[in-house]
Amino acid sequence: MDLTAQIIDAINGWLQGLAAQLLGPSLATAGQLIFSTPAFDGIPEIAAMWGVVRGIADALLVLALLAVGIAVMVSAGSDVRYSAKVLVPRVVLAAIWVNASLVLCGGLIRLNNAIVELLVGSSGAAAFADLTSITRTAGVAPPLVGALIGVAAAVLALLLVALYVGRDLVLVLAIVLAPLAVGSLALPASAELSRTWVRLFGAVLFVQVVQAVLVVVSLQVLKHLDWLGPFGSELTSGLVLVTVLYLLLHLPFMALRWALQHPAGWTAPIRTSVVAARRAMAA
Numbered sequence: 001m002d003l004t005a006q007i008i009d010a011i012n013g014w015l016q017g018l019a020a021q022l023l024g025p026s027l028a029t030a031g032q033l034i035f036s037t038p039a040f041d042g043i044p045e046i047a048a049m050w051g052v053v054r055g056i057a058d059a060l061l062v063l064a065l066l067a068v069g070i071a072v073m074v075s076a077g078s079d080v081r082y083s084a085k086v087l088v089p090r091v092v093l094a095a096i097w098v099n100a101s102l103v104l105c106g107g108l109i110r111l112n113n114a115i116v117e118l119l120v121g122s123s124g125a126a127a128f129a130d131l132t133s134i135t136r137t138a139g140v141a142p143p144l145v146g147a148l149i150g151v152a153a154a155v156l157a158l159l160l161v162a163l164y165v166g167r168d169l170v171l172v173l174a175i176v177l178a179p180l181a182v183g184s185l186a187l188p189a190s191a192e193l194s195r196t197w198v199r200l201f202g203a204v205l206f207v208q209v210v211q212a213v214l215v216v217v218s219l220q221v222l223k224h225l226d227w228l229g230p231f232g233s234e235l236t237s238g239l240v241l242v243t244v245l246y247l248l249l250h251l252p253f254m255a256l257r258w259a260l261q262h263p264a265g266w267t268a269p270i271r272t273s274v275v276a277a278r279r280a281m282a283a
Helices: 003-033 044-074 078-120 124-138 143-176 178-186 188-222 226-259 264-282
Strands: none
Touching: 003 143, 044 078, 044 143, 044 178, 078 143, 078 178, 078 188, 143 178, 143 188, 143 226, 178 188, 188 226
């Protein structure tokens, strides 16, 4: 055997060993993460931080009510009284949402987990394992192509794990800041901030449902590749796995962009204030 063939065999063996060592653990970890969201509302430390933010939000709402009351007492104008009739119900509603936000977030998390379980069964990790086992059973005929696809799948799975760690941190931050976010509903000028929080929390949380549907559909595709022939089926099964992992990795970013696609609504009051200040300084 010449030196070139030995080098090629060594590279193939190294890549295949790397793929074998990375693929199994990374796929198993990813399968455990993408089908379940922890019950963050039941973690004492998170509940304690939420309680601190809730206290701040309640204090701000009390100050808002006092400001409205003082404005009504010192002015007899009909405009002020009309504004009070509009603002007081908003403040009361915001206070209800502020104090119930932790329970609401916990209920939404349980709803998300229930929908995902309905789609993929009681063990989401098992469904993900089915997806990967079909691919590994089929194999890929060319050793180098198989090794490259395995390494690519392992890298994507590791990135997916890192992404889901970041997603969970975003959810924790959203839960902790929920009182301030939903409390902004008290004022019409800041209500868009509350709506942005709702879109952000809903998109980041329920993207798991879309990912579960993708995995279920992919399982059906992998089970019906006979029409491609034996070699085409083997090669395509690996490519399907890589494509699915890429889409699973990309979907949360798409959800995040959708949630933040209307940032101008809550920045409009800031721009208006800046313009008014510049005019006052110019005058």
